[in-house]
Amino acid sequence: GENVEQHPSTLSVQEGDSAVIKCTYSDSASNYFPWYKQELGKGPQLIIDIRSNVGEKKDQRIAVTLNKTAKHFSLHITETQPEDSAVYFCAASIGAGTALIFGKGTTLSVSS
Amino acid sequence: DGGITQSPKYLFRKEGQNVTLSCEQNLNHDAMYWYRQDPGQGLRLIYYSQIVNDFQKGDIAEGYSVSREKKESFPLTVTSAQKNPTAFYLCASRPIAGGQETQYFGPGTRLLVL
Numbered sequence: 001g002e003n004v005e006q007h008p009s010t011l012s013v014q015e016g017d018s019a020v021i022k023c024t025y026s027d028s029a030s031n032y033f034p035w036y037k038q039e040l041g042k043g044p045q046l047i048i049d050i051r052s053n054v055g056e057k058k059d060q061r062i063a064v065t066l067n068k069t070a071k072h073f074s075l076h077i078t079e080t081q082p083e084d085s086a087v088y089f090c091a092a093s094i095g096a097g098t099a100l101i102f103g104k105g106t107t108l109s110v111s112s
Numbered sequence: 113d114g115g116i117t118q119s120p121k122y123l124f125r126k127e128g129q130n131v132t133l134s135c136e137q138n139l140n141h142d143a144m145y146w147y148r149q150d151p152g153q154g155l156r157l158i159y160y161s162q163i164v165n166d167f168q169k170g171d172i173a174e175g176y177s178v179s180r181e182k183k184e185s186f187p188l189t190v191t192s193a194q195k196n197p198t199a200f201y202l203c204a205s206r207p208i209a210g211g212q213e214t215q216y217f218g219p220g221t222r223l224l225v226l
Contacts, residue, residue: 009152032213043116043202043217044155089154093213099145099170100215104154 002027004092006103013080015112023090023103024072030092033073034100035064038087047088048075080110115139116218118203123223125190125197133188133221135203142208144186145215148172149200158201161186162208190223198225 003026013019025033031052036044050057050064050073057064061080066073077084087107091100115138125131135144143162147155157170161180175194180186186205190197200222204215 006154034214036217041220041222043118043204043219045217046214049214095211095213099157099160100155102147102154102156104152 002030002092002094002101004090004101004103006090006106008106009104010107010109012109012111015080015082015110017080019077019080019084019108019110021075021088021090021106021108022072023074023092024070025092025101026071027092027094028068028071029094030071031095032093033064033066034091035062035075036089036091038089038105040086044089077108080108082110082112084108085110116203116205116216118201118218118221120221121219123221124226125223126226128192130189130191131223133190133201133203133223135186135188135218137184137203137205137218139205139207139216140183141205141216142183143206144180145204145206146170146176146178146186146188147202147204149202149220155202158188197223199223 006023034049037047038044061078063076087105089105090103093100117136119134145160146158159178161167177189202220203218206215
């Protein structure tokens, strides 16, 4: 079955710096890749997603890139702010209603 | 958290006791999911349902049971067979129409064993 590896497990940056989180997946049939942000004690919130027919997607300070050949995708956050501090999860699915397989998460800390 | 509610926020279970976690959604979503979250483990799928009166086991279904009698409700029972139930439990839902893949999560229930 699908397996998703996420790195790093923790990431500390200064306010204004960029942050990059990387994920690799094992099933070449995977075609949907969402990213979730989870604040302490709350449920995950979708922040951006990408489908396999697209190589890059941006939404203000957040971008996701996908390399289907290498089977990896990355989350890029520019101009980080303290409120970006949270746990970020990547996930993958082969679509058609199948379940999401999640990475183990990255704890991002942005210090001012 | 949108239109997904989970209750209670905290739940305490005694040894040998079954407990039921509630998940309700008013988003008219067809599919619903239960995940378990442990520190450093990400989210693992327990059960999911794509239609009323039908559900499938996920990766860690042992010791859990579900029902889907109504479209808007998907309760999870943690049975006494689940020997390590302490975790954060998350419910999610997804519309199926239009091939949408996005899952929306509730606020979670934290289960603790007394």
